[in-house]
Amino acid sequence: MGCGVPVAEIVFTKMGEEYVERQNAYFLMSKKMKGSNISDIKDTEMAWEMGYAIARLHMAFIQCEKEIALWDNGLLKEMRGWVRENLADNEWRIVGEAEYLKVVESLETVYDYLPKQLIHRDVHFGNFLFLHGNFVGYIDFDLSQKNIRIFDICYFLTGLLAEETSDTLTKEEWLESVKAVIAGYERMIKLTEKEKEAIPCVMECIEILFSAYFIGTKDVKRANDAYHVFHFLQECEDDMKNVI
DSSP, X not given: XXXXXXXXXXXXXXTSOSOEEETTEEEOEEOOOSOBOOOOTTOHHHHHHHHHHHHHHHHHHHXXXXXXXXXXXXXXXXXXIIIHHHHHHTTTSSSOHHHHHHHHHHHHHHGGGXXXXXXXXXXXXXXXXXXXXXXXXXXXXXXXXXXXXXXXXHHXXXXXXXXXXXXXXXXXXXXXXXXXXXXXXXXXXXXXXHHHHHHHHHHHHHHHHHHHHHHHTTOHHHXXXXXXXXXXXXXXXXXXXXXX
């Protein structure tokens, strides 16, 4: 990518096009990148590398914003919109209305102060490639959009709690990952005090968002799983503030 982001190189069609359209579906081919995904979610060194890699991507995205136009979205807009609608349609059976309102009101108090820019929006170990312990590239930009920049950090960290593995993180291990990711990110980009203050709330919003999404797809188990992560985050608020 011209913005200095290590991504897969597009293979052009015989007609010199980047993609083809068939029956309202779009197809694109790219060269396979070197590296693989990280599977050890307990490795704090890799967590630091992930934080640093997110920051590098954000820096490059600032330049990309001048050249490309993508969906201008916002977490607060989503929380007030389809998230609320799905929870209400479910008659607040999984996420209570009072819980929802408390989190959204907390987000509202800081939202205007949170830096916004182009973000990846789907940050997890599966979308960042490493080779011999070194970061080598990013993949899957399907959900990229303009949003609050800490969304990527919070999304990655809450995703560690949702990993369906036999080697689940303990609370203490997860908090070490929180500390490592933020340290890695701040190696390049310093978070504002408002951003640090908002991180627990944004994480809780993400899990409510997931619960609402799975309610919409009729996947009650995953909706409840997201709700349980939401409660875990609420219980960890003070601990998170200490490590952040």
